[in-house]
Amino acid sequence: MNVSEIWDVVHAERAALIRDLEALPAERWATPSLCAGWDVHDVMAHLTDDAKTTRLSFLLRLAAARFDFDRYNNAGVTRERAGDPLLTLASFRAASHRTTSAPVAEASRLVEAFVHGEDIRRPLGLSRDYPxxxxxxxxxxxxxxxxxxxxxxxxxxxxxxxxxxxxxxxxxxxxxxxxxxxxxxxxxxxxxxxxxxxxxxxxxxxxxxxxxxx
The missing domain is CATH 3.30.1050.20 (Nonspecific Lipid-transfer Protein; Chain A)
Structure with missing residues (x-):
């Protein structure tokens, strides 16, 4: 796959996840996700942070986290997790068409989309027919x-x-x-x-x- 194709898939997966979560009852956002230690809202906050990340912001924030990836990711969740999960979802929607990312291989964006999509969907009893x-x-x-x-x-x-x-x-x-x-x-x-x-x-x-x- 070329870079353009990868981003087309990522954007489609972001849109599908937004559709799945638009009507999610407030209390279900606290459902534990498949990602250990994070609930569904946390994973959405992480995806929002990831969608907004640029090469420069990644490097600066990783340095601020003393090059500890867990600390870096948790800081991103704290930054993007709004008091109301629908506000977090709205922020994700606003960033969903971006093509910025950390300085990593583009194929890793597919991993983020599919794995974190399932981190959220499976505990909620939702399913998707992924390509x-x-x-x-x-x-x-x-x-x-x-x-x-x-x-x-x-x-x-x-x-x-x-x-x-x-x-x-x-x-x-x-x-x-x-x-x-x-x-x-x-x-x-x-x-x-x-x-x-x-x-x-x-x-x-x-x-x-x-x-x-x-």
Whole structure:
């Protein structure tokens, strides 16, 4: 995918998430997300901060956070989380067409859109039919990125991942079969449902995020 195509997908995913959350009751914004320690409102604040980030603001704020990514991200949530979650959503909507970002590979924007979209949707019982080919692009990026930098390279080491809806496979070792989305979530350290991944390598891949039953 070229840069323009990536941003088209990101903008479409932002718009879809806004539509899903416009009528969300106030009390449900406090639902714990799949992102450990953050509720749904926190994740929306993070996405808002991410949409507004520029290369310069990223570098300045990371330095202010003493190059601690957790401190940097938490500061962004604090900055963008309004008292009323609908105001946070409005701020996200206003920034949703931007194409600025931290100085990172553009494919990481796909990871942000898909993984954080599910961080919010799954706990709320919402679903989306994501474009499998683009999710597979995000998965490939995560497989090439170290966990320390938000990726999932080490989680998938020694495993063969077979993407059932995008016709691809990667790696060597015990097999793990699943959709591009389920594999993306697992390599990103998120929990998935027990029936989403199959194969002898599934327990190893999900040891960080775990499997949800039911």
């Amino acid at each position: 499998a080919a683009h999710v597979a692009t995000a998965l490939r990026f995560q497989l090439g990125t170290a966990v320390a930098f938000g990726g999932g390279k080490e989680r998938a080491r020694g495993l063969r991942l077979i993407v059932t809806d995008a016709g691809s496979d990667t790696g060597e070792g015990p097999e793990v079969r699943g959709t591009a989305l389920a594999l993306l979530l697992a390599v990103s350290g998120r929990p998935v449902h027990a029936d989403e991944l199959t194969g002898p390598g599934a327990p190893a891949l999900t040891r960080d995020g775990g499997l949800h039953h039911g």
